[in-house]
């Protein structure tokens with residue numbers, strides 16, 4: 003008799019290169035999956051027949067100022083000396099989950115986990131207009147993170163597509179920030195998360211504003227209505243509150259055990275105010291909790 007999936011011992015193969023991992027995943031098809039930090043996969047009720055572990059692939063580990071390998075952990079991102087333009091990613095990593103999880107959870111797993119509305123790095127990377135490098139059996143390509151999310155989480159996703167890295171630019175004058183709301187004080191999924199990026203001119207007026215909201219709908223997404231509300235402002239409290247109201251007017255919120263949808267909309271302006279304030283926060287004095 004075959005053991006039920008939950009009792010079956012997981013089988014794991016360790017890949018040593020991106021090509022080897024992609025080749026093996028292509029052979030396995032839907033019966034295989036990449037294994038990164040395992041913090042999401044370990045709770046899966048229907049694990050695949052074979053995991054292809056990525057932790058021995060040096061190429062996936064690299065971290066430079068605007069490029070992060072897929073195996074970069076939340077802890078590594080939280081400790082990275084990122085410039086103000088990329089601060090949203092650092093804050094998202096620093097405030098997600100709790101230390102034990104952050105030490106294992108990876109950027110690649112955060113982007114690739116399906117059905118994970120609360121993934122903290124996703125809204126940050128959307129607001130930073132990040133691109134990702136993807137390796138497939140047909141070769142490598144670079145696409146916008148929004149396009150990657152649509153492809154990787156769609157019904158026709160390629161099971162052999164491996165996320166290699168994510169990159170974002172950091173021009174002088176750009177600021178970004180992130181905020182998430184939790185109700186119990188640590189280790190929880192966000193009820194609402196907001197990431198903001200904007201280019202500030204010499205007088206502090208914002209252009210090229212990008213806003214992404216996570217945890218509210220089934221997937222994090224950009225919010226053009228909030229972007230329009232912040233453009234031409236100095237990202238001050240009144241403008242951030244108005245942008246939060248603009249977002250609340252157009253988002254279709256989820257109800258779940260953590261919070262009803264109406265509550266997520268009601269707190270949205272306050273989370274926007276905190277995200278805008280994070281754009282100007284001082285990295286030196288803050289703590290990693």
Ligand SMILES: Cc1cc2nc3c(=O)[nH]c(=O)nc-3n(C[C@H](O)[C@H](O)[C@H](O)COP(=O)(O)OP(=O)(O)OC[C@H]3O[C@@H](n4cnc5c(N)ncnc54)[C@H](O)[C@@H]3O)c2cc1C
Nearest residue numbers: 036038039040041042043099107108110111112114122165
């Ligand atoms: C108790 C708990 C609380 C948590 N709270 C939060 C939170 O508040 N915020 C938050 O953001 N996260 C939270 N997480 C962590 C969350 O699981 C991770 O952020 C992340 O989604 C998974 O990263 P991972 O490296 O563990 O991925 P894994 O579990 O290894 O994989 C996740 C998925 O991504 C795929 N995958 C992994 N790497 C790649 C790659 N390079 N290319 C293609 N596919 C890949 C896997 O096949 C799998 O489908 C929490 C986890 C736990 C256990």
